Amino acid sequence: MPDPHAPDVLAFQNVCKTYPGQPRPALDDLTLRVPRGSRMGIIGRSGAGKSTLVRLLSGLDTPDAGELRVRGEVLGPATRAAHQARTGLVFQQFNLLAQRTVLRNVTLPLELRGVPRARRDALAREQLGLVGLGDYAGRYPAQLSGGQKQRVGIARALVTAPDLLLADEATSALDPETSAGILQLLLELQRERDLTLVIVTHQLEVVRAVTTHVAVLEGGQLVESGETGAVLRDPRHTATRALLDAHRPQVTLAPGETLRRVTLPDLTAGTLAALARSGARLVQAEPHPQGVDVWLAAPATEAAPQPGAVPA
Numbered sequence: 413m414p415d416p417h418a419p420d421v422l423a424f425q426n427v428c429k430t431y432p433g434q435p436r437p438a439l440d441d442l443t444l445r446v447p448r449g450s451r452m453g454i455i456g457r458s459g460a461g462k463s464t465l466v467r468l469l470s471g472l473d474t475p476d477a478g479e480l481r482v483r484g485e486v487l488g489p490a491t492r493a494a495h496q497a498r499t500g501l502v503f504q505q506f507n508l509l510a511q512r513t514v515l516r517n518v519t520l521p522l523e524l525r526g527v528p529r530a531r532r533d534a535l536a537r538e539q540l541g542l543v544g545l546g547d548y549a550g551r552y553p554a555q556l557s558g559g560q561k562q563r564v565g566i567a568r569a570l571v572t573a574p575d576l577l578l579a580d581e582a583t584s585a586l587d588p589e590t591s592a593g594i595l596q597l598l599l600e601l602q603r604e605r606d607l608t609l610v611i612v613t614h615q616l617e618v619v620r621a622v623t624t625h626v627a628v629l630e631g632g633q634l635v636e637s638g639e640t641g642a643v644l645r646d647p648r649h650t651a652t653r654a655l656l657d658a659h660r661p662q663v664t665l666a667p668g669e670t671l672r673r674v675t676l677p678d679l680t681a682g683t684l685a686a687l688a689r690s691g692a693r694l695v696q697a698e699p700h701p702q703g704v705d706v707w708l709a710a711p712a713t714e715a716a717p718q719p720g721a722v723p724a
């Protein structure tokens with residue numbers, strides 16, 4: 413669990429950013445704290461300002477106004493290089509160099525820092541082992557699956573031993589199963605190394621599976637933030653509710669089908685309303701690691717069969 417008394421690792425204070433020629437700010441007076449050791453999810457619809465927030469966090473871009481503090485220091489020209497040295501980045505499209513082997517992709521950040529070859533090879537091999545790719549050092553990116561490419565991306569991000577990891581849509585290009593493996597890996601590495609993880613995603617299941625805290629952006633503004641469970645259970649802002657509604661499962665029972673078991677993310681009023689709209693009737697619910705397992709019955713069913721009598 414993150415220590416509630418630890419100093420925030422990141423603090424945005426009234427941060428504004430407008431891109432040249434744009435009528436509206438991409439970030440508008442953003443104030444947000446990311447506790448050390450937490451896993452912060454940044455969500456919001458397209459254009460809400462998520463990638464801009466990551467660009468500022470990574471030191472790739474600067475705010476027009478306001479202040480960004482990292483580990484207690486204002487991020488600026490004097491501190492940027494040191495901040496970037498302690499920050500790992502994982503991208504949606506992996507950003508591997510095609511002409512380099514897996515090993516040489518992972519050693520790249522160490523090369524840029526002048527680490528001697530034997531040392532950087534040893535560190536990179538160690539990282540590759542940790543992400544499950546110990547035998548892939550000599551391969552090229554084109555010879556890897558999407559999930560393997562992302563593992564290389566994670567090894568490269570962590571080879572410099574950062575204490576902050578920024579993941580921008582790290583699993584959006586992957587299928588659900590591969591995605592789950594990558595999230596599990598991120599979770600394990602975050603815990604083992606006591607990393608602070610900031611994860612930008614449009615996938616609500618990623619927020620649910622991985623994050624301790626969540627911040628919701630809308631039109632460049634922070635409209636809601638807090639512990640993930642609380643925000644998802646009881647969303648206060650219409651933008652958060654709209655994001656949750658967009659992810660609610662649409663359950664339609666086939667003609668003749670009387671009962672079906674499905675896993676729902678939660679049983680909040682929004683989910684129940686979505687179920688009511690779909691016409692399905694909730695028969696029974698029980699906890700499930702990813703939410704709630706529910707048995708749904710068609711509305712026309714006179715006497716719904718008992719769940720235990722129906723094969724799952």
Ligand SMILES: Nc1ncnc2c1ncn2[C@@H]1O[C@H](COP(=O)(O)OP(=O)(O)OP(=O)(O)O)[C@@H](O)[C@H]1O
Nearest residue numbers: 431432434438456457458459460461462463464465
């Ligand atoms: N380089 C740029 N030049 C001009 N405008 C930009 C630039 N990058 C982003 N914007 C604008 O800033 C706003 C926020 O964009 P940003 O990419 O941060 O949103 P986002 O939440 O990451 O969106 P998405 O989920 O689609 O990636 C948008 O209105 C976008 O059009």
